[in-house]
Structures are given as structure tokens and as C-alpha cells.
Amino acid sequence: MPVLEVNDLSVAFAQYESGLRRKELTVISGLNVSVGSGEILAVVGSSGSGKSLLAHAILGILPGNARLAGTIRYRGETLTPARQAELRGAELALVPQAVTFLDPLMRVGRQVRLAARGSDPTAAQRAVFARYNLPPAVEKLYPFELSGGMARRVLVSTAVVSGAQVVIADEPTPGLDEAALRETLGFFREMADAGRAVMLITHDIEAALRVADRIAVFYAGTTIEVARAEDFADTGESLRHPYSQALWRALPRNGFIPLAGFQPANCNLVAGCSFQPRCPRAATECAKAEPPPRVLRGGMVRCHYAS
Amino acid sequence: MQWRNVTVFLAGKCLRMATLLTALCLLSFFLLRLSPIDPVQAYVGADMLQVGPEQRARIAEYWGLDKPPVEQFLHWASAVVRGDFGTSMIFRRPVLSVIGERFGASLFLMGAAWLLSGLVGFTLGVIAGMRRDTWVDRMIKWYCCTLASTPTFWLGLLVLTVFAVWLGWFPVGMGVPAGLLAHEVTLGDRLHHLVLPVLTLSVLGVANVALHTREKLIDVLASDYVLFARARGEAGMTLFWRHGFRNVVLPALTLQFASFSELFGGAVLAEQVFSYPGLGQTIVEAGLRGDVPLLLGVVLFSALFVFSGNLIADLLYRIVDPRIREGAGV
Numbered sequence: 106m107p108v109l110e111v112n113d114l115s116v117a118f119a120q121y122e123s124g125l126r127r128k129e130l131t132v133i134s135g136l137n138v139s140v141g142s143g144e145i146l147a148v149v150g151s152s153g154s155g156k157s158l159l160a161h162a163i164l165g166i167l168p169g170n171a172r173l174a175g176t177i178r179y180r181g182e183t184l185t186p187a188r189q190a191e192l193r194g195a196e197l198a199l200v201p202q203a204v205t206f207l208d209p210l211m212r213v214g215r216q217v218r219l220a221a222r223g224s225d226p227t228a229a230q231r232a233v234f235a236r237y238n239l240p241p242a243v244e245k246l247y248p249f250e251l252s253g254g255m256a257r258r259v260l261v262s263t264a265v266v267s268g269a270q271v272v273i274a275d276e277p278t279p280g281l282d283e284a285a286l287r288e289t290l291g292f293f294r295e296m297a298d299a300g301r302a303v304m305l306i307t308h309d310i311e312a313a314l315r316v317a318d319r320i321a322v323f324y325a326g327t328t329i330e331v332a333r334a335e336d337f338a339d340t341g342e343s344l345r346h347p348y349s350q351a352l353w354r355a356l357p358r359n360g361f362i363p364l365a366g367f368q369p370a371n372c373n374l375v376a377g378c379s380f381q382p383r384c385p386r387a388a389t390e391c392a393k394a395e396p397p398p399r400v401l402r403g404g405m406v407r408c409h410y411a412s
Numbered sequence: 413m414q415w416r417n418v419t420v421f422l423a424g425k426c427l428r429m430a431t432l433l434t435a436l437c438l439l440s441f442f443l444l445r446l447s448p449i450d451p452v453q454a455y456v457g458a459d460m461l462q463v464g465p466e467q468r469a470r471i472a473e474y475w476g477l478d479k480p481p482v483e484q485f486l487h488w489a490s491a492v493v494r495g496d497f498g499t500s501m502i503f504r505r506p507v508l509s510v511i512g513e514r515f516g517a518s519l520f521l522m523g524a525a526w527l528l529s530g531l532v533g534f535t536l537g538v539i540a541g542m543r544r545d546t547w548v549d550r551m552i553k554w555y556c557c558t559l560a561s562t563p564t565f566w567l568g569l570l571v572l573t574v575f576a577v578w579l580g581w582f583p584v585g586m587g588v589p590a591g592l593l594a595h596e597v598t599l600g601d602r603l604h605h606l607v608l609p610v611l612t613l614s615v616l617g618v619a620n621v622a623l624h625t626r627e628k629l630i631d632v633l634a635s636d637y638v639l640f641a642r643a644r645g646e647a648g649m650t651l652f653w654r655h656g657f658r659n660v661v662l663p664a665l666t667l668q669f670a671s672f673s674e675l676f677g678g679a680v681l682a683e684q685v686f687s688y689p690g691l692g693q694t695i696v697e698a699g700l701r702g703d704v705p706l707l708l709g710v711v712l713f714s715a716l717f718v719f720s721g722n723l724i725a726d727l728l729y730r731i732v733d734p735r736i737r738e739g740a741g742v
């Protein structure tokens with residue numbers, strides 16, 4: 106049984122246009138993902154496509170004007186906003202991407218201790234700092250005094266001391282060099298190996314492939330395919346969706362074959378399959394009906410013609 | 413902490429202060445020369461008809477008014493540098509002792525108003541920011557925006573009419589009850605006389621801090637670090653005390669210190685309305701009656717007062733905010 110299961114999730118924002126006409130802007134629609142303990146699931150999609158909102162929806166920290174539909178289950182139990190509030194920071198933890206997520210006026214040691222749920226926060230914080238090679242003096246520093254590497258380790262520490270069983274990392278590897286990237290990905294592998302369920306939300310498919318067990322490909326507000334990491338191989342024929350294949354072939358090591366066109370900014374702009382305007386395999390059926398998610402070769406795909 | 417930097421900073425500020433004061437003295441001195449008020453006439457007042465030309469000349473000579481303006485200024489300035497501000501024409505006492513006494517009374521008034529408006533304003537701002545877009549927030553915003561456009565003297569008159577004239581709860585004016593000897597005046601009497609002017613000043617002072625704090629808190633609540641704090645399970649007042657308070661209290665304090673000029677300006681008007689014998693009333697009197705030494709003294713003193721407020725505001729940031737305190741320097 107998966108530890109965390111997201112079914113048919115939709116997130117929409119109420120917007121008021123000129124006058125009082127209310128409009129709903131759907132940014133996530135019909136999204137399904139699940140992650141089990143000991144596993145890393147990477148959610149891969151291009152930057153600015155609303156992937157962070159998935160993390161915020163799971164934690165229940167979306168802004169007030171957001172409307173949410175679908176179900177989120179933790180160990181089989183459907184999460185209500187009240188239950189999310191209880192689990193946040195205790196069972197569900199977020200690893201944010203940048204140092205701006207730390208309070209600028211509080212020493213980082215204290216911030217990590219505040220995240221700890223055990224009986225001795227100070228000991229927990231010192232232990233995790235020691236494990237991540239953060240010198241003891243770091244706990245007395247303010248966020249602006251941290252180097253990029255220290256900041257990343259401090260952010261990861263907050264998740265570790267909380268003891269949460271589900272760790273959601275939102276874009277944790279922005280523009281890192283090789284050594285830093287390897288280190289950061291190692292942190293998440295370690296967490297998964299310790300039995301946690303890790304969801305890695307990123308735009309960097311290569312980084313995701315190095316560490317993830319499964320990859321969910323995010324396009325126009327939904328997951329269009331969930332594949333095993335091994336499916337991303339050779340020319341991509343094991344992949345189920347034309348977009349995943351295009352994403353794979355656009356990588357430098359696979360020939361850098363670009364995909365023309367743009368991803369729609371939000372859901373429901375395109376009738377039928379949202380990938381249809383850019384799809385090399387599109388047929389008449391594609392413009393008529395949105396492809397439903399279906400299980401295929403141990404993964405999931407949303408495409409009428411995938412086989 | 414980088415004390416060396418703070419010292420350099422302070423030295424720079426003092427230099428600025430000195431130039432500012434010099435310029436201010438020059439300006440006020442020559443503005444007064446240009447004013448149509450004849451100091452001798454102002455000094456003698458209603459007895460003017462009984463004073464002959466020779467007597468006038470003697471008075472002018474006594475005050476040094478017969479010398480050319482530049483000489484007068486230099487004479488005055490060199491005395492000031494030695495710590496002698498001269499003698500007030502109206503009070504016939506050393507300027508410094510007049511200022512000292514009046515400033516004491518004003519300090520009481522301004523200090524009480526400053527504290528009260530700061531505390532109330534900050535609290536209102538926090539409530540409005542935490543309960544954004546609810547009716548509480550709208551009420552507070554409405555109150556502040558109304559107050560921000562209310563003239564001090566008008567509010568003073570209103571308060572006076574309602575509480576002193578209609579209800580009779582408080583005295584109509586003055587700093588102490590009329591007809592009592594100085595040693596008969598109790599602290600209770602003084603406080604009783606202070607209530608209405610303090611009320612007027614603080615009711616007005618609230619608006620600025622409250623609106624500013626509300627804006628800051630809304631920014632803070634929308635920040636990444638508050639989002640992350642919420643992701644860690646923090647909420648409500650815990651979240652406010654841990655991350656909201658320290659991030660909004662510093663800007664509020666700074667604003668409160670930097671608003672010494674508004675405070676002083678408000679006090680001048682409020683003291684007029686309530687005939688409260690403070691520095692504000694003194695400056696008006698000195699101006700109207702051409703008491704040059706006293707006026708210049710008060711101008712210098714009030715500039716120093718406002719400047720110290722700004723200086724404290726700057727220093728607060730340097731000492732309290734770790735980003736500046738432990739950062740690259742001042």
C-alpha cells in the first residue's frame with residue numbers, strides 16, 4: 106500500500122476579472138500520483154508549470170483563494186484540512202528550495218530545533234548537523250550568513266529532525282554543480298533507504314533519473330505518465346507517452362532533439378488531449394476527448410494511442 | 413559586534429548634525445531679521461505709548477539690536493558654542509532654563525503620547541494584518557485612514573468640547589490647576605491635566621504605525637519563510653510570535669523613532685489648543701513676540717530632538733537586525 110496517494114487532484118484559483126465576474130483558473134486537474142515507503146518518486150515538469158502547488162496541496166498550505174478537489178490519502182486515511190494541519194511537520198515534511206524559506210531574523214539552529222518533534226530538540230538538531238557535516242558553530246548563524254551548501258543541508262535537516270515519514274522536496278537542486286548535486290540527491294536517497302517516502306518535485310529530469318525509482322511526468326497541470334526510471338533508456342521506446350519520449354530525446358546525451366511549441370499555461374485551454382497541438386501522433390480522436398489515465402506496462406499513461 | 417563600524421557611523425552622523433544645526437541657525441536668524449516684528453515693540457508691548465525714542469534706543473542697545481545683523485549673529489553664535497544661549501526677552505531668564513522647564517513638561521506629554529500611540533498602533537496593525545480582509549481589518553483601516561486626514565487642532569478642539577466642556581471630566585487647559593502654588597500641585601493634578609492632550613496626540617499617532625505594521629505583517633505572512641513555517645505545522649499565534657513579531661516590530665520601532673518630527677509638530681498644535689505650557693507653546697510665543705534668543709534656542713533644541721529620534725532609529729537597525737549587525741558592515 107502506498108504511504109501517500111493522490112487521486113484525481115484538481116487545484117483552481119478564483120480570479121475576479123473586470124467588474125465582479127468570477128473566473129476559475131485551473132492549474133492542476135485530474136492528477137494522480139502515489140509514493141510508497143522506501144521509494145523516491147520524482148515529479149518532473151517544466152519550470153513554472155504549477156508543480157509546487159502539488160506540494161502545497163498535499164500539505165494543505167494553499168492560499169485562501171484556492172479550491173481543491175480530489176482525494177489525498179496518507180496510509181489509507183483520506184486527509185481533511187484539519188487532519189492535514191495535524192500531520193504537517195509531524196508526518197508530512199517539506200524541503201523547500203532556497204534559503205529565503207528560513208526566517209531571516211532567527212538563528213538557524215533554533216529554526217531546526219523548532220521543527221523537531223522529539224523530546225530533545227537540541228540533541229536532535231546537533232545530531233543531524235553532525236551527520237550532514239555542519240560545524241557546531243552553524244547553529245548560531247543567521248540564514249544570510251549561510252553558504253549555498255550549508256543552506257541546503259539546513260533545509261534538509263528540518264525534514265530529518267521532524268521524523269516525518271513523507272518528505273516532499275520542492276525543486277531542491279536548483280543550478281547545483283556536480284558535487285553539490287550528488288550530495289543533495291544522496292540526502293534523499295538516504296531518507297528513502299531509511300524507509301521514508303520521498304517525493305522529489307523538479308524540472309531537472311537528469312537529476313531525477315539519477316536517484317528516483319519512478320518518474321511522474323507533469324504536463325499542463327496533470328501527470329501524463331508514470332514510468333519506472335529504467336523506462337528512460339535508449340531511444341525512449343519503453344516510454345508510454347509521446348511527451349515523455351520528447352522530453353527524453355531533448356536531453357543533450359540523446360541528441361538534443363527539441364520539441365516545438367509551448368506548454369499551455371493552465372488546464373482546459375486545449376480541447377481533448379492537452380498535448381495534442383504538439384503531438385506527432387495526434388489523430389482526430391485526440392481533439393475530441395481527453396484521454397483518461399490507464400495502467401500500461403506497470404506504469405500509468407494518459408494517451409489514446411499509447412500501447 | 414562591529415563597534416568600530418558603529419563608531420565611524422556615529423562620527424559621520426555627528427558631523428551631519430553639526431552642519432545641519434549651523435545651517436538651521438543661519439536660516440532662522442536671518443528669517444527673523446526679515447520678519448516684520450519689531451523686537452523692541454514686542455518686548456515693551458502695550459506700554460509702547462509711554463516709551464520715548466531714547467528709551468527705545470537704550471532697550472535696543474541693551475539687547476544688542478543696534479549692531480549690524482552679521483555681528484549680532486556672530487556674537488550670538490559664539491556665545492552658543494560656549495553654552496550660553498542668552499537671555500529670553502519674554503521670560504527675562506536664561507534661555508536654557510526656560511527650555512529645560514518647558515521641555516520637561518513637553519517630554520511628559522510627548523513621551524506618554526509616543527508610548528501609547530506606539531503600543532496601540534502596533535497592536536491594531538497586527539490585528540488588522542492577521543485578520544486581513546475581515547470586518548475587523550476594515551474597521552481598523554477605516555479608522556486609520558480617517559485619522560490620517562484629521563488636523564490635530566481640530567481633534568483637540570473636539571476632544572476639549574466633549575470631555576472638558578460637555579462632560580466636565582477633565583480641565584479645559586493648562587498644565588496645572590489655576591491659582592495653586594507650585595508646591596501645592598500634586599502628581600495627580602498634573603496627570604489629570606495631561607490626559608486630554610495625550611489622548612489627542614496619541615489618537616492621531618496611532619494611524620501611521622498601525623497602517624505601516626499592517627502592511628509589513630501582510631508582506632511577512634506572504635513570505636516564503638512563513639509558508640515554510642506553516643508547512644512545519646506552525647499556525648496562529650505561535651506562528652506570529654515566532655516569525656511575525658520579530659519581523660514587524662523592528663520596522664514599527666524605527667518608524668516610531670523616525671516620527672519625532674510629527675510628534676513635535678503635533679505637540680506644538682496640541683499645546684496651543686490646550687494652553688499646555690510646553691515647548692510647543694513656548695516656540696509660538698517666542699515667534700509672535702520676536703524673542704530671538706529663545707526662538708533660536710527652541711529651534712536648535714527641537715532640531716536636536718528630531719535628529720536624535722532619527723539617529724536612534726538608524727542605530728536600532730544596526731544593533732538589532734543581525735543582517736546589518738553581523739553583516740558586511742554599516
Ligand code: SF4
Binds near residue numbers: 407
Ligand atoms: S492522446 Fe493523442 S494527442 Fe494526446 S498524446 Fe496521445 S496521441 Fe498525442
